[in-house]
Amino acid sequence: MLEAHRRYGGMGTILVIKVSPESAYQFGELVADPVTNELLHYAEKPETFVSDRINCGVYIFTPDIFTAIQGVSTQRKDRATLRRVSSFEALQPANRSLPTDFVRLDQDILSPLTGKKQLYVYETMDFWEQIKNPGMSLKSSGLYLAQFRFTSPHLLASGDGTKNATITGDVYIHPSAKVHPTAKIGPNVSISANARIGAGVRLVSCIILDDVEIQENAVVIHAIIGWKSSIGRWSRVQASGDYNAKLGVTILGESVTVEDEVVVINSIVLPNKTLNVEEVKIMEKDPECISYLTQQQAVEIDALLMGPSGFSIDQLMELAGLSVASAIAEVYRSTEYNRVLVICGPGNNGGDGLVAARHLHHFGYKPYICYPKRTPKPLYTGLVTQLESLSVPFLPVEGLPQELSNDFDILVDAIFGFSFNGMPRPPFDGLIYGLLSARKHDQTFQRSPVIVSVDIPSGWNVEKGAVNSEGITPDMLVSLTAPKLCAKMFCGPHHFLGGRFVPPSIVDKFKLQLPPYPGTSMCVRIGKPPQADVQAQISLENVEKHGEADPFVQFQKWFDDAVAAGLKEPNSMALSTASKDGKPSSRMIQLKGIHGEGFVWCSNYGSRKAQEISENPHASLLFYWSGLNRQVRVEGFVQKVSDEESEQYFRSRPREIQIGPAVSEQSNVIPGRQFLHQKYKEIEEKYSDGSMIPRPKHWGGYRLIPEYFEFWQGDESQVHLRLSYVAEEIDGKISWRRTVK
Numbered sequence: 001m002l003e004a005h006r007r008y009g010g011m012g013t014i015l016v017i018k019v020s021p022e023s024a025y026q027f028g029e030l031v032a033d034p035v036t037n038e039l040l041h042y043a044e045k046p047e048t049f050v051s052d053r054i055n056c057g058v059y060i061f062t063p064d065i066f067t068a069i070q071g072v073s074t075q076r077k078d079r080a081t082l083r084r085v086s087s088f089e090a091l092q093p094a095n096r097s098l099p100t101d102f103v104r105l106d107q108d109i110l111s112p113l114t115g116k117k118q119l120y121v122y123e124t125m126d127f128w129e130q131i132k133n134p135g136m137s138l139k140s141s142g143l144y145l146a147q148f149r150f151t152s153p154h155l156l157a158s159g160d161g162t163k164n165a166t167i168t169g170d171v172y173i174h175p176s177a178k179v180h181p182t183a184k185i186g187p188n189v190s191i192s193a194n195a196r197i198g199a200g201v202r203l204v205s206c207i208i209l210d211d212v213e214i215q216e217n218a219v220v221i222h223a224i225i226g227w228k229s230s231i232g233r234w235s236r237v238q239a240s241g242d243y244n245a246k247l248g249v250t251i252l253g254e255s256v257t258v259e260d261e262v263v264v265i266n267s268i269v270l271p272n273k274t275l276n277v278e279e280v281k282i283m284e285k286d287p288e289c290i291s292y293l294t295q296q297q298a299v300e301i302d303a304l305l306m307g308p309s310g311f312s313i314d315q316l317m318e319l320a321g322l323s324v325a326s327a328i329a330e331v332y333r334s335t336e337y338n339r340v341l342v343i344c345g346p347g348n349n350g351g352d353g354l355v356a357a358r359h360l361h362h363f364g365y366k367p368y369i370c371y372p373k374r375t376p377k378p379l380y381t382g383l384v385t386q387l388e389s390l391s392v393p394f395l396p397v398e399g400l401p402q403e404l405s406n407d408f409d410i411l412v413d414a415i416f417g418f419s420f421n422g423m424p425r426p427p428f429d430g431l432i433y434g435l436l437s438a439r440k441h442d443q444t445f446q447r448s449p450v451i452v453s454v455d456i457p458s459g460w461n462v463e464k465g466a467v468n469s470e471g472i473t474p475d476m477l478v479s480l481t482a483p484k485l486c487a488k489m490f491c492g493p494h495h496f497l498g499g500r501f502v503p504p505s506i507v508d509k510f511k512l513q514l515p516p517y518p519g520t521s522m523c524v525r526i527g528k529p530p531q532a533d534v535q536a537q538i539s540l541e542n543v544e545k546h547g548e549a550d551p552f553v554q555f556q557k558w559f560d561d562a563v564a565a566g567l568k569e570p571n572s573m574a575l576s577t578a579s580k581d582g583k584p585s586s587r588m589i590q591l592k593g594i595h596g597e598g599f600v601w602c603s604n605y606g607s608r609k610a611q612e613i614s615e616n617p618h619a620s621l622l623f624y625w626s627g628l629n630r631q632v633r634v635e636g637f638v639q640k641v642s643d644e645e646s647e648q649y650f651r652s653r654p655r656e657i658q659i660g661p662a663v664s665e666q667s668n669v670i671p672g673r674q675f676l677h678q679k680y681k682e683i684e685e686k687y688s689d690g691s692m693i694p695r696p697k698h699w700g701g702y703r704l705i706p707e708y709f710e711f712w713q714g715d716e717s718q719v720h721l722r723l724s725y726v727a728e729e730i731d732g733k734i735s736w737r738r739t740v741k
């Protein structure tokens, strides 16, 4: 090009290349004299086709260009300002004013100088690639290496792992670099001077700059590693490798240290940083960076695991089931969520459920199994036998309670996995409906059971998610191997990945980006824990702007937030009562629900609070949701609910809890705790045949009819917000006057 420039004798020479007519419009198109190569016409990104020769953005100028640049600003005043915006201008923020002497090469210099024997073109027959994002540098590097095959084949490395490292595809290794023979390198890798590549290292599509050290068994994929950086043992530095993505590459700046066993995904790391496990925790769990599989890919991976990767189905199922049980144990403690119903389908997803149930039993939970369509294969019969030997009950579909919500704390959905298609057939359609209705809460504010789905929320399309938005809405999803596409639609608070067994060959083949598993854990959380999510939406402006006119609706909203944030016992409230002479007392109790325009709880009618309520019906309730920095005060007067209503509440309680009220005659002096245990046992035995435990006469409900609500939202700035509602009776109807303070 330089020779051509000298030959032409003009002020400037532009590198051009022929592209397809369809793609030319994205660039500066130009027309040149075919004989003299003089530039005759230049159009930056024209709307109509001008030429298939485009400006490559590479120029050679004589120093006269500076005079031309100077001339532009002098002439500018006389010219019309109607010009196309250059790509440089387009990139500037709107509020940034450009300097007055700003010159655009294409519009201010090239266009005016066409046809004046000043500018010429030089057409390249080599490759050309536009570099618009950092990832393109890897693609370009690959093009150079590919060209070496024809221009300088001696520069390309070779090796089969005996004396030299195993080399695949085009790889350049500087002679001063030291590469261990057990390393596997390529395709598309450039290794610069003095780099040290340790044993067992895997490098794919990357540029390793001078003086970099990559220690044993580290993996670098789609990355550029800056000068003097070091990557620790068993670490991974990688990216998606999608050249069109905003960031398909991971770049480490100069002198970055990645410590041992750290994974860095899709990141740009500034110079002189040290990344250790703590540092990268936030990056690695970004759900945006994780791969999601199609149904077809899930099936292919399944086949590879059980074929070339050497796994047996028993092993995978054991690891999958253990992951599910571990994820459950991480979020739902067995002391609070003890009774687990595992609903198992006919395929491997059901098998995962059987394994999970066994581990849950050993973890201290009380599992029950519903497994209506058993597979007669030895693997499954073995799993059933193992559970039977632990006395885990198997319940037939007809034996399940009508309302799953009363008898179980956790419902594990192991019905269908990634081989599900179409609409669920019986009996699974009914079971899925049971899961759906267990979640419909009817203002009872009782904790409804949580739903944990294994791999796929059953009934959901594996790729598209819930059909007609009528699917189940699990609280927890444990994706196995890698999340399937439908998991993108999962909105519950707990998404985990399980299945710590995927070999590197599968990771590489499917370009999987999976978060690393911490320590010895069998599962890893994907995305942020829920508390932070709800909190992110809370701002005083939001609370004020979206405050409801009806305090009951407002309460429901905040209660739902507390549930979504995973707060412990959001229905706990302090009840304050006062005796007839005004002496107050408080205690924590649990809200049963909001029925008949009032807040209902149940209690022993012989308790101190009952005594005080009978003397003085005024009382106050206080909910405190510390994780959300919120509290709600509800003040009003209390009345007993009807006997029939109390009966209903009593019947809605799980059987074990029905025994409690029958045992205790609260606030009466008892001979000792042993006495209560004895009484509990007696009642348990008396009704062990399953007959109805009668409601004790001293047990029943109370309802507080509110006259005043105050919703308090705390704020870090100490400027708190209060939404208060005062009841006013107008024409015999209650209406609420809302104030914001």
Ligand SMILES: NC(=O)C1=CN([C@@H]2O[C@H](COP(=O)(O)OP(=O)(O)OC[C@H]3O[C@@H](n4cnc5c(N)ncnc54)[C@H](OP(=O)(O)O)[C@@H]3O)[C@@H](O)[C@H]2O)[C@@H](O)CC1
Binding pocket: 298, 301, 302, 303, 305, 316, 317, 320, 345, 346, 347, 348, 349, 350, 351, 352, 415, 416, 417, 418, 419, 420, 421, 422, 423, 424, 425, 426, 428, 454, 455, 456, 480, 481, 499
């Ligand atoms: N490879 C891995 O990474 C690992 C995979 N693992 C686990 O395997 C799961 C995939 O297992 P899978 O292939 O056995 O399929 P799965 O979805 O459980 O059930 C298929 C069954 O459902 C039936 N069925 C289908 N549609 C139906 C409908 N509409 N209505 C009614 N029935 C319907 C179908 O019957 P068919 O249609 O064939 O008559 C067949 O009997 C995966 O999600 C994960 O949990 C882990 O164990 C280990 C690691």
Ligand SMILES: [K+]
Binding pocket: 349, 413, 414, 415, 416, 417, 453, 454, 455, 456, 457, 458
């Ligand atoms: K499932």
